[in-house]
Amino acid sequence: MKSPTLKKRLRSWGRRQLYSFFSSLGTLLSHRFGTLMTVVVLGIAMVLPIGLLLTLENLRQIDLQQDNWGTLTVFMQINTTAEQVRGFEEILKQQVVAKTNTISPQQGMQEFRESSGFGKALDILDSNPLPWIIEVEPEWLDGLSMDEQAESLTEWLEAQDLVESVVVDSKWLQRLAGLIRLGDAFVSVLGFMFSLAVLVVIANTIRLDVGNRAEEIEILSLVGAGPGFIRLPFLYSGFWYGLLGAFFALILLELSLAYLRAPLASLMDAYGNSFSLSGLTIPQVLLLFLVGGALGWLGAWIAVQRYLRQLNRGGPFHRI
Numbered sequence: 001m002k003s004p005t006l007k008k009r010l011r012s013w014g015r016r017q018l019y020s021f022f023s024s025l026g027t028l029l030s031h032r033f034g035t036l037m038t039v040v041v042l043g044i045a046m047v048l049p050i051g052l053l054l055t056l057e058n059l060r061q062i063d064l065q066q067d068n069w070g071t072l073t074v075f076m077q078i079n080t081t082a083e084q085v086r087g088f089e090e091i092l093k094q095q096v097v098a099k100t101n102t103i104s105p106q107q108g109m110q111e112f113r114e115s116s117g118f119g120k121a122l123d124i125l126d127s128n129p130l131p132w133i134i135e136v137e138p139e140w141l142d143g144l145s146m147d148e149q150a151e152s153l154t155e156w157l158e159a160q161d162l163v164e165s166v167v168v169d170s171k172w173l174q175r176l177a178g179l180i181r182l183g184d185a186f187v188s189v190l191g192f193m194f195s196l197a198v199l200v201v202i203a204n205t206i207r208l209d210v211g212n213r214a215e216e217i218e219i220l221s222l223v224g225a226g227p228g229f230i231r232l233p234f235l236y237s238g239f240w241y242g243l244l245g246a247f248f249a250l251i252l253l254e255l256s257l258a259y260l261r262a263p264l265a266s267l268m269d270a271y272g273n274s275f276s277l278s279g280l281t282i283p284q285v286l287l288l289f290l291v292g293g294a295l296g297w298l299g300a301w302i303a304v305q306r307y308l309r310q311l312n313r314g315g316p317f318h319r320i
Contacts, residue, residue: 024236042245047252049191073167076132101135202299234304242296
């Protein structure tokens, strides 16, 4: 008798995969309430790290102006003349300064008119109250931190007679960038922890399912069914749990974004900003489904493998 051909083996393998794939979904749908509760728990566990990751990605849309983080804004005395400002710039060039940019009172007033919307109200002023401003970009040296060098240069500038005050720009943006980096690390930790939670939930659900079908599995083993044949329907059940959990997480995420978009848009409009929340991209959605299905498959494999080892040892499988 000839052995089955490779084509027949592949056809048989494909039929078994398709049967297990759809029959496992039918089994889940036959227990709608229990499946729904498990999917809700999985969706909530998945949406938390995804939501935090999406929040960080939206924060990165803000222009942090990293090129200007070290810029010092020097406000000159109100009665300083143009000649004195030019002379002071020559002194600055002898310091550790890479670049300077001078803003006259007239330029400052024009920029303020355009950005503030108080053009007509400013016409009542008898004189221009704005001082000369020099934007100083230090030449950063190796071996010292940016904060230390900025502090040293600030102290020197404030000691000059022509200088009224010095402001180090964008300190809060540096702190925001630091918080975003911390958030990235936190997302990694949170994602790992909730991935373990998803694995545990699915593994425990499949464990209960295997326990309920213990006698059926023992009979299959007695008639010659191999571990792969016994394991396959449960693996697909875990896959469906993970996939449905990812789908529910996506629904929760989109509902949350829809709820937050309107108040956020109103807030940003008040500040003249068009920033808006963005959701997951199509590749990210596909990755979410892939990760959810993979976690479900792995959780089911962990649960079933324990029972198969016990069955191979001939132990009381149905009592575990």
